[in-house]
Amino acid sequence: MRAPGLALAAAAVLAAxxxxxxxxxxxxxxxxxxxxxxxxxxxxxxxxxxxxxxxxLFAFALGTRAGRSWARSGGVVVQVLGVALALASLTVQPISWPFTLALGLPGLLGFALLISSARREGERSEQEHPAAD
Incomplete structure (x- = not known):
């Protein structure tokens, strides 16, 4: 099965x-x-x-590419920690903008891609297996 574009992009961020x-x-x-x-x-x-x-991170990237929910969950945790660390770095004087941006921007991008990928996977699963009302 070919991974959707969002999952591939999320896997690429995790691998990077x-x-x-x-x-x-x-x-x-x-x-x-x-x-x-x-x-x-x-x-x-x-x-x-x-x-x-x-x-x-490499395991999460491979799992995300394969559509595994455990990998997306682990990836989300890592992204949240990265963004939290980037925000915490704003309290250190002088602010190291290269560090803050190099950690925060990929974290935000990865978080958005992982959440979007999970939502898309959920929608696809619902379409394939509609629930009986």
């Missing part, structure tokens, strides 16, 4: 966010290799947790 986390983990790994880490165990934990988050 997963790729961004992989890039962040690689940057942290390079910093660790150059001796920039103040605490080796903390740096390793950050890298591992970042990679776990990336794996989750």
């Amino acid at each position: 966010e997963g790729a961004a986390l992989v890039v962040f983990a690689v940057i942290e790994l390079a910093g660790l290799a150059s001796g920039d880490a103040a605490s080796l165990p903390t740096a390793l934990a950050l890298i591992v947790l970042t990679l776990i988050g990336a794996a989750a």
Whole structure:
């Protein structure tokens, strides 16, 4: 079955966010290799947790593409957390606009696409299997 356009777009946003986390983990790994880490165990934990988050985002992307509701739900949670973090970053002075926008805009876009995709999937399911009144 071919995934609808909204689901594909939502999956693309989730996959792009997963790729961004992989890039962040690689940057942290390079910093660790150059001796920039103040605490080796903390740096390793950050890298591992970042990679776990990336794996989750990739799983949500694949599941969203396949039309799985658990993947959309997980994706929505990640988007809400991203938007909340972006809004919280507005309280830090000076405001880091690149960080805020790089986290908030994809979060808003992903949230809108995931909700729209879920609604479209629900409408399609209702049309295929009308409820008996």
